[in-house]
Amino acid sequence: MSKQASTTIDDEESDPDVELPVENGASSVIRALEGAGVETCFGVQGGAIMPVYDALYDSSIRHVTMAHEQGAAHAADAFGIVAGEPGVCLATSGPGATNLVTGLADADMDSDPVLALTGQVATASVGNDAFQETDTTGVTRPITKTNYFATDADTVGDTVAEAFALSGTGRPGPTVVDLPKDVTNAGTDREPGPPRTPDTYDPQYEADDEAVEQAVRSLERAEKPVILAGGGVIKGEASDALRAFATEYGIPVVTTMPALGSFPEDHELAMEMAGMHGTGYANMAITHCDTMLAVGCRFDDRLTGGIETFAPDAEVLHADIDPAEISKNIEADVALIGDAGTVLEQLDAEMTRAPDAPEWREQCTTWKAEYPMDYAAPEERPLRPEFAVEAMDEATPDDAIVTTGVGQHQMWACQYWTYRHPRTWVSSHGLGTMGYGLPAAIGAKVAKPDTEVVCFEGDGSFLMTCQELAVAVRENLDITVAVLNNSSVGMVRQWQDAFFEGRHSASQYPWVPAFDKLAEAFGAQGFSVHEYDEVVETVEAAIAHDGPSVIDFHIDPESNVYPMVPSGGDNGQFALSEDQL
């Protein structure tokens, strides 16, 4: 790792184990991060944030300098997902802060814990359109859990500690502290307190007894029960509780996309992912169930399809830590406001018998056989992307972490990889941010250096943040990027084929670079694959390579993602091919 880029300093002048006294707002900010147990942060330097970086110079906190602030936000987000504690990113004022915006909006949609510290022009210049001034709190207000404008060097450390605590508590989300340069420069010797949420923030962890009882009675008399697991299961560390509950009472489990890995997909009760590109069997199960225990999910429209036809016969028992999610999109018959794991344990304690649902389970198994996720891969046809995904899965351990960009490749990564563990799936769900994959892989690898990290990207998506390869090379992060290259923004092309009479307006990318060469230019290992018989060998070589590598898979440019529920459609009417749309 090159020392010029990272500010982890271990020369004789500054011994990170000796805590220097707080001298100014900036050192108080860093002390607050240390007090919160932060060991790594991601960011880019700049004028207004310089005092904070100066204080970081004396800290043992590792700073990973990113190529672009969007990369810093995504890396912090992925770090947060994998580590289960807020990821921290830093940016300067103005363009630095606005470059974070996509990443913050992404974290907000997916309820990922991220703390962003942004520099700001000096308080006296705020509002004057000063050089590199942006109203950061104004811009980030609708896309953060909460944000702060620091006003005082004495309290700025406490504000940062509070923002950290809030980000990770209850329903996680991004928080921002905007740090005017005069505040971080101003002298103070006030030591910040430990991370603490304010008294007014008081999430409810345990569901009301009455609701638990009602939910249990409903589950007990269910004939076609389904558990719909959402990302909250992972956030709430409730995967074990979910598995125990589902197994004990024989209830099939469908997951949302953010919940991939919350329930082992090789389990007999696993119906896998539902929604727009979910499996046929998952969509049949959620459409035909009579009781749905939804845990930690927010009924996004990519999951529900048209509201009118979503689980239309089902009594919905909705467990979520955020009361505002209850009945926002789908009316809940029973509201279980609380933490996913706690609520599952409460339900378990109240259950007196399992639902009588052998026929339903059999039906679910039949659907699995009826709508298999298989595909033909004839040698003479161009490479199928599903084949590449499966080969990567084969070549990596069960606990390997997958990150993705956004597009068809992301959907194939959902469908053809078998997720068995929570926090192994890192993707941009709610915002659908192209370019998320590579910076996320960096954040994931930094959070778990000993775990295999694989990134699936599309050619279009990869081009949006591929400059972060420079960071992966500099930090020597052992990640493998698989570009499923179809020379087009495939997901758009698929929709154009289906809904715009095949008019490929601005969706063909015949000009994408040779990604193996691009990787080499950055100092990473590059591979290129065209044929089936090259796949396994290349994947193994890329995984074995110690350091970042990129495989440019030239996949069949006609491959499209199915099953598919057109937006606003009926989940049970998913199309298996284009002519069924």
Next chain:
Amino acid sequence: MSEQEPEQRVNELRGPAPEERPRPTGRRNSQGMRIDPEVEAEPRSRRTAISALVENEPGVLAKASGLVSRRQFNIESLTVGTTTNPETSRITLVIEEPEPGIRQVEKQLEKLLPVISVQELGDSAIQRELVILKVHGDEPDKVQAVTEMYDGTVLDAGPRTISIEITGGEGKIDDAIDAFQQFGIRELARTGQTAIARGDVWTTDVEEERYERMHESWRTTTTTTNDD
């Protein structure tokens, strides 16, 4: 590409086609409620006032109004002012939404960090709005008469314009504006409604406790002063 269609279709998964699959009988309405598919059941909007007690910190009004506009709630008016406690303000929102929308407004407001407490005010709440109207001054006597009819006050009367203040419930304000229309309204400014619970009821649920606490501190400050 279309001339030489490949023999084997690339994307064909197996399984019964959509029309061969069973379909459930139920339906939900646009609010996600299960309904009898035979009957039309779109929930009707109603107009209501919601009171939010908030921390008096910078940006709180922007947070509240941004939230309402971002989520496309149908907002009729929004007023704000401090309470007896200088650290808190009361925001009064009048909205017109179906029942689930009203619950969402409450819950989304509650999520904002500076928001202490939120409550919907029932029909019995005291609701008032102020309007200042400026009409042409040609018929001062008639203007005076209409003003009296609405218990208004003339704030300014000149040869060319007369300005009147009227306070009251929303309906009364609407009626008064209609009545003044005959003189030609040059300009008007309405405040939007502010409201408070009637009688012994507290407007939001934490207010009693806050009131007690403040009185406690008033008492102690007074005692200390006396002791000195």
